[in-house]
Amino acid sequence: MADRKIALVYFSATNVTHTYAQIMREALHKHGCEAQLFDVTAHASRQEPLPVDDFDGFIFGFPVFSDFAPSVINTWLQTLDGKGKRCCQFFTFGARTTGYAHFHTKLLLEQAGFQVLFSAEFLGRHSFNVAGWQILPDRPDERDFAIARQYAALAIERFLRERFSQDTPAGFNLQKPFGYNRAIDSSKRKKQSAERGWTHPTRITEECSMCRDCEIECPAQAFDADAGLSDPQRCIECMHCVYICPDGVLKIDERIKDAYNGFLTNWHLTEDMMNAKKSKIITAAWQAAF
Numbered sequence: 001m002a003d004r005k006i007a008l009v010y011f012s013a014t015n016v017t018h019t020y021a022q023i024m025r026e027a028l029h030k031h032g033c034e035a036q037l038f039d040v041t042a043h044a045s046r047q048e049p050l051p052v053d054d055f056d057g058f059i060f061g062f063p064v065f066s067d068f069a070p071s072v073i074n075t076w077l078q079t080l081d082g083k084g085k086r087c088c089q090f091f092t093f094g095a096r097t098t099g100y101a102h103f104h105t106k107l108l109l110e111q112a113g114f115q116v117l118f119s120a121e122f123l124g125r126h127s128f129n130v131a132g133w134q135i136l137p138d139r140p141d142e143r144d145f146a147i148a149r150q151y152a153a154l155a156i157e158r159f160l161r162e163r164f165s166q167d168t169p170a171g172f173n174l175q176k177p178f179g180y181n182r183a184i185d186s187s188k189r190k191k192q193s194a195e196r197g198w199t200h201p202t203r204i205t206e207e208c209s210m211c212r213d214c215e216i217e218c219p220a221q222a223f224d225a226d227a228g229l230s231d232p233q234r235c236i237e238c239m240h241c242v243y244i245c246p247d248g249v250l251k252i253d254e255r256i257k258d259a260y261n262g263f264l265t266n267w268h269l270t271e272d273m274m275n276a277k278k279s280k281i282i283t284a285a286w287q288a289a290f
Contacts, residue, residue: 016124027152067099082114094126095274132257203228
């Protein structure tokens with residue numbers, strides 16, 4: 001099995017998806033596979049061609065932002081040529097829901113020429129925790145990592161099975177979620193406002209080393225290090241710049257912290273309910289019901 005080469009392609013704004021990708025890579029190595037990480041968080045990383053021909057299978061991992069994978073990822077996936085390669089996908093989320101992500105990303109990957117064999121979803125702290133929210137602050141934990149290791153083992157089993165089979169890979173079908181078409185239509189009509197909101201990062205002090213990581217690493221080319229502001233028309237509010245700032249001088253509006261209780265009330269959630277949720281592998285349509 002040593003000749004198995006698997007690519008782990010992921011977007012990780014606040015290190016949750018990266019953590020899962022690392023766990024999966026370690027599990028793949030223990031099973032005798034060669035696994036390589038491709039971090040496509042920064043805009044520049046998505047300008048390099050994905051070496052599809054060099055790998056036998058692909059694992060794609062993305063966080064869920066408002067029911068979908070990040071918009072910059074959805075755009076990027078449409079530029080790929082999967083050349084019929086087998087893949088699986090996984091999503092990280094902060095305990096509300098994965099929304100339309102499973103269905104929509106699978107659709108984009110298939111349109112790009114990949115064969116999607118299965119999916120998964122994993123719990124992790126919310127990106128707004130950088131501003132004081134308390135959603136799953138201790139997740140992922142060993143329970144989640146155990147599922148991630150099972151996911152990696154299943155990827156090997158499925159990739160290997162399909163490699164030596166003369167049959168067409170077994171179909172992995174997902175039901176179109178209720179409201180999906182309306183959500184897509186709404187996203188197409190939505191226009192980004194030029195007005196700054198609570199969740200648009202800003203530099204709050206002049207005591208900055210000007211490393212420019214915020215600008216260089218921004219997934220959407222939205223942050224201007226000189227001005228110390230994100231462009232609200234480009235910013236995807238992922239909190240990556242806030243998370244990686246070595247000086248800790250990038251923040252979002254402090255009022256977002258007070259919105260935490262409103263978030264819980266609006267979605268009829270409690271911290272106990274969120275903590276009770278479990279990471280899971282999805283191999284059948286009913287497991288991803290929305």
